[in-house]
Amino acid sequence: MHAQNVKNYYPPTSISVEEMVGDQRQFLQLIVSKDLSANKKTGLLSFTSYSAPYKSHSGNNEFQNTTLIHQHLFSGIGIQSGVSFIPTEGIxxxxxxxxxxxxxxxxxxxLPSYYLKNNHKISNMALLEYQPVITKNWSLYTRVQMLYSHSQHSENPTKSYVYSRLGVTHKSISFGLAHNLDRQGAHSTIQNNYGLFIKI
Structure with a gap:
């Protein structure tokens, strides 16, 4: 199995929006991918998510964003640099x-990354989607999206998560079962959220 030519990696602009209605929280995620050069070797990738409990306690709402510029080098491997925002860590x-x-x-x-200041955090972010075709207009939809963060200073809060999806895709709309597991802080506070999702 060989990686495709870099020109097939990203469409000129790709935007996906997902909403999850869970038993504990509501979750919204926006993923944007955009080419920044004619040869498609330079691009922008951005993950933005917002989650909130059903009870109106704004202090429990959570916003996070990771935006980066990437430069392809060879065989699917590239370099990247960007900015991340999480409320407990700042920019x-x-x-x-x-x-x-x-x-x-x-x-x-x-996306393995090293954070340059303060807590000197190391993070590993991965997204795996598998969508085998069932019929002309239907396919299976599975996704696992993960972030694991580790700070060299254990007293500093870090965030890690595993978001998993299992469903089907009809034309351009995916929907099904969802599970979000979030771990926050040095003391590993864990939140589970089970529900349904729709993604376009």
Whole structure:
């Protein structure tokens, strides 16, 4: 199995929006991918999410964003640098690597990063989507999206998560079962959220 030519990696602009209605919280995620050069070797990738409990306690709402610029080098491997915002950590700049692979059914993005100041955090972010075709207009939809963060200073709060989806895709709309697991802080406070999702 060989990686595709870099020109097939990203469409000129790709935007996906997902909403999850869970038993504990509501979750919204926006993913944007955009080419920044004619040869498609330079691009922008952005993950933005917002979650809130059903009870109106604004202090429990959570917003996070990771936006980066990536430069392809060879065989799906590239370099990347960007900015991340999480309320408990503030705005952090990072540098790292990127690996991208895609075929008709499988998409894989892996982003190991090093944060440059304060807590000198190391993070590993990955997204794996598998969508085998069932019929002309239907396909299975599975996705696992993960972030693991580790700070060299254990007293500093870090965020990690695993978001998993299992459902079907009809034309351009995906829907099904969802589970979000969030771990926050040095003392590993864990939140589980089970529900349904729709993604366009």
């Amino acid at each position: 952090k700049n990072f540098i790292g690597l990127q690996y991208f692979y895609q075929n008709k059914a499988l998409t894989l993005i892996y």
